[in-house]
Amino acid sequence: MYLPSFKLEGKTALVTGAGRGIGRALAVGLAESGCDVALVSRTAADLEETAELIRKHTNAKPYVIPADVTVREEIEGAFDKLIAEAGRLDILVNNAGMNIRTPALEVTDDEWETIMQTNLKSAFIASQTAGRYMKDHGGGKIINISSVGGHTALRTGVVYGSTKAALIHMTKILALEWGKYGILVNAVGPWYFRTPLTEKLLSDEQYVKDILDRTPLNRVGQLEEVVGPVVFLASDAANYMTGQTLLVDGGMSIYGF
Numbered sequence: 001m002y003l004p005s006f007k008l009e010g011k012t013a014l015v016t017g018a019g020r021g022i023g024r025a026l027a028v029g030l031a032e033s034g035c036d037v038a039l040v041s042r043t044a045a046d047l048e049e050t051a052e053l054i055r056k057h058t059n060a061k062p063y064v065i066p067a068d069v070t071v072r073e074e075i076e077g078a079f080d081k082l083i084a085e086a087g088r089l090d091i092l093v094n095n096a097g098m099n100i101r102t103p104a105l106e107v108t109d110d111e112w113e114t115i116m117q118t119n120l121k122s123a124f125i126a127s128q129t130a131g132r133y134m135k136d137h138g139g140g141k142i143i144n145i146s147s148v149g150g151h152t153a154l155r156t157g158v159v160y161g162s163t164k165a166a167l168i169h170m171t172k173i174l175a176l177e178w179g180k181y182g183i184l185v186n187a188v189g190p191w192y193f194r195t196p197l198t199e200k201l202l203s204d205e206q207y208v209k210d211i212l213d214r215t216p217l218n219r220v221g222q223l224e225e226v227v228g229p230v231v232f233l234a235s236d237a238a239n240y241m242t243g244q245t246l247l248v249d250g251g252m253s254i255y256g257f
Helices: 021-032 044-057 072-086 109-135 158-181 205-213 224-234
Strands: 012-016 036-041 062-066 091-094 140-145 183-190 245-248
Touching: 012 021, 012 072, 012 109, 021 036, 021 044, 021 091, 021 140, 021 224, 036 044, 036 072, 044 062, 062 072, 072 109, 091 109, 091 224, 109 140, 109 158, 109 183, 140 158, 140 224, 158 183, 183 224, 224 245
Parallel strands: 012 036, 012 091, 036 062, 091 140, 140 183, 183 245
Antiparallel strands: none
16 A cells, blocks of 8 residues: 555666676666666667576566767767657666776876766756656756765775765755756665776775775675665655665765775
8 A cells, every 4th residue: 555666667767888797677667667767878789688687587688878978969969869769768877987096286187177078967967857857857866876885985086086075966956956947866886896897997806905994784686686775766656756866885985084
């Protein structure tokens, strides 16, 4: 009587950075919940691997749409292609992101621009494009993949942390502006998960020890543990949540770093 549906049958999502790592896991997880998924990133071969996982393990339909999400024309074209083929857009997951771990005194202008465009500009362009469609079609869900690094200061993360903090605040502002259109905007802030982006860091035993010393659950996350919160936010179970950030961090934000 009181349990809302976590299922996403009949809905269509677009996931940026869906070719590998967290983005691939999120795309497959959404598909496992019944959602057709548009897979967007620059590398078509990676997207095809994600699409094959969806075809193999679910009944959902993947749409492979290579695009550079930092280029407005390409991301708008990706949305146009999805809507032309699927006829709808219900969920956007802004997952595309990257990091260059440079101490603040050594950050270059090129590094600043590259991280800002990938982590922040792309999320705004995609949100704005999705928002324009959702406004005229009964609303939708936008989920931004931020980071604990946007909530807590991390070493050698000045640019990355700045983009993720801005993404959290952008989530609040868009939620405030777009709530009247039925567009719910939330964020998820992961800590360390084993992905291609973190592989090198997590091979450093001392670095891992430092991480785990500040993580009450004393381990890095498994990819399925970030999928659940995203599926929840995309589902009817989160229909009275907007402007929020769920930290998926094993308790790390209790400590700081």
